[in-house]
Amino acid sequence: MADVNRGNRPLSPHLQVYRPQLTSMSSIMVRLTGIALLGAAVFVVWWLLAAATSQAAFGGIDAFLRSWFGDLIMFGATWAVFYHVLGRLRHVLWDFGYCLEVETSERLAIGMFGLATLLALICAVAL
C-alpha cells in the first residue's frame, strides 16, 4: 500500500537555508576534521612505510613533512585530532544523556574550539 502523503510532512531544514549556529557549525567541524584525518593518516602511514623500506625512500617524505608546508599539515592534523576527540567526547556525553541543553552544548562548542587550539599550540611548541 503506497499511501504516501507528501503534503504535510514535517521537513528538516536543509543546511543551505539554515542560519549558522554554534551547535551546527561545531558539529559540521567534527565531521570535516574526521574526514580530513583520513587524509592526514595517509602521510603518517606513507612516512612509516618509507622508514620501513629504505633510507632513500624515507629521505623524500621526511623532508616534505619537516618543510614549512609539512609543518602546516602536521599542525592542522594535530588541531583536528584534538578537536575531533573533544567533539566525539561531547557526542558520548550526549548519548549518555548529559549536557543536552542548548546553552551547555554551546559552551562545550566554545570549549572544543578553545581547548583544541590550546593543546595544538602546546604540542607545536613542545614537540
Place this chain on the structure above:
Amino acid sequence: MQFLTDRKRAQGLGSGRGGTHHHWQMMVTSMLLVVLGPLFVITFGLGLGGTYEEVLAYFARPLPALITILTLAVGIYHVMQETLVAVEDYVPGIAGKITMVVVTAFSYALIAAGIFAVARIAL
C-alpha cells in the same frame, strides 16, 4: 501515486540493519581515542624530526610501536565509519555505494600498510 511501489516508498529512508551496531562502535572508538589520540600526537611528534637511524630505533621500542599500531587501527577505523556516514548522507544511488566500497577498501589498506610498516621496523 498509485504507481509508487512499497519498495520505492521505503528505499533510501533508512532501516534498522547495522545502525545500532554502527552507533555503538562510534561510541566505543570515540572513548578509546580520547586516550589514544593525544598519546599518538605526542608519540608521533617525538618520533618525527630524528635521523633515519633514530626513527628506526624509536619505533622499535615497545611503547611507541604499540601506541602507533593501536591508534592507526582504531583511529582509521573510526574516521572510516565517519566518512561512510557522510557518503550515505550526500552521495545518492550507485555512486554512493561505489564510493563506500572505495572508502572502506582504502581505509583497511591504510591500516594494513601502517601495521606492516611498524612491525617491519620493530621486528
